[in-house]
Amino acid sequence: xxxxxxxxxxxxxxxxxxxxxxxxxxxxxxxxxxxxxxxxxxxxxxxxxxxxxxxxxxxxxxxxxxxxxxxxxxxxxxxxxxxxxxxxxx
Amino acid sequence: xxxxxxxxxxxxxxxxxxxxxxxxxxxxxxxxxxxxxxxxxxxxxxxxxxxxxxxxxxxxxxxxxxxxxxxxxxxxxxxxxxxxxxxxxxxxxxxxxxxxxxxxxxxxxxxxxxxxxxxxxxxxxxxxxxxxxxxxxxxxxxxxxxxxxxxxxxxxxxxxxxxxxxxxxxxxxxxxxxxxxxxxxxx
Numbered sequence: 001x002x003x004x005x006x007x008x009x010x011x012x013x014x015x016x017x018x019x020x021x022x023x024x025x026x027x028x029x030x031x032x033x034x035x036x037x038x039x040x041x042x043x044x045x046x047x048x049x050x051x052x053x054x055x056x057x058x059x060x061x062x063x064x065x066x067x068x069x070x071x072x073x074x075x076x077x078x079x080x081x082x083x084x085x086x087x088x089x090x
Numbered sequence: 091x092x093x094x095x096x097x098x099x100x101x102x103x104x105x106x107x108x109x110x111x112x113x114x115x116x117x118x119x120x121x122x123x124x125x126x127x128x129x130x131x132x133x134x135x136x137x138x139x140x141x142x143x144x145x146x147x148x149x150x151x152x153x154x155x156x157x158x159x160x161x162x163x164x165x166x167x168x169x170x171x172x173x174x175x176x177x178x179x180x181x182x183x184x185x186x187x188x189x190x191x192x193x194x195x196x197x198x199x200x201x202x203x204x205x206x207x208x209x210x211x212x213x214x215x216x217x218x219x220x221x222x223x224x225x226x227x228x229x230x231x232x233x234x235x236x237x238x239x240x241x242x243x244x245x246x247x248x249x250x251x252x253x254x255x256x257x258x259x260x261x262x263x264x265x266x267x268x269x270x271x272x273x274x275x276x277x
Contacts, residue, residue, distance in 0.1 A: 049119055049120075052114050052115060052117055052119065052120055053114050053120060053123075054112075054113075054114040056112055056114070058112075059112070059113065059114070059123070062123060062126075062127070063120070063123050066122070066123060066126065
């Protein structure tokens with residue numbers, strides 16, 4: 001697996017609390033804006049979606065792609081970030 | 091069939107299970123995703139799903155491009171010859187039948203002769219140039235000739251063997267140079 005980014009490390013290091021959705025790995029300004037427009041304004045809302053999709057990678061990736069047009073790398077980064085966060089804190 | 095958005099959550103869930111799609115609860119945020127997945131699955135099923143061997147699909151795509159280019163430069167080396175002979179065979183088959191039988195003919199005819207016939211297809215390479223109706227006739231010749239399935243075509247094996255033999259010959263020649271010196275001029 002490729003090494004994780006600093007953003008990823010920062011996110012999985014602590015409970016996400018009220019962090020914005022752009023704090024997620026793979027989610028930059030553009031994607032963050034699109035997600036916010038759809039109502040996913042905080043990271044925990046995306047977490048909620050992740051959990052409702054039963055933490056399934058393919059489903060989550062597809063959902064990300066449909067919702068904010070994330071590319072494959074962004075999908076992977078976000079998925080990995082959330083999964084690891086769940087492994088530590090859920 | 092009513093549109094997916096009219097179906098209840100249970101019906102969507104049932105459809106997802108029917109197509110073998112792993113899913114979670116159907117809630118507002120997930121519904122559209124699942125509807126899309128069902129539509130994709132329905133589309134794939136309607137298209138008469140290709141057999142599990144993905145190489146068919148790729149070859150079909152290649153075949154399509156060859157048909158559109160229509161430039162059979164047969165002397166382009168072995169690789170192309172394989173593909174052309176392939177496309178010729180498949181094109182002829184496609185000629186005969188379309189749409190749904192299309193899948194049937196593919197699965198029936200191609201599969202085992204598929205890998206094998208590459209090296210048998212010398213008659214086919216000529217027929218691909220003309221794309222005439224004679225191709226189905228010629229196609230039938232190599233088809234029954236199903237011999238053993240080889241991963242590497244026979245001619246490639248022969249070629250490799252020849253190359254190795256020639257290489258060894260040169261090596262031995264050089265080794266003998268102490269007393270025979272084949273590369274030195276005799277005074």
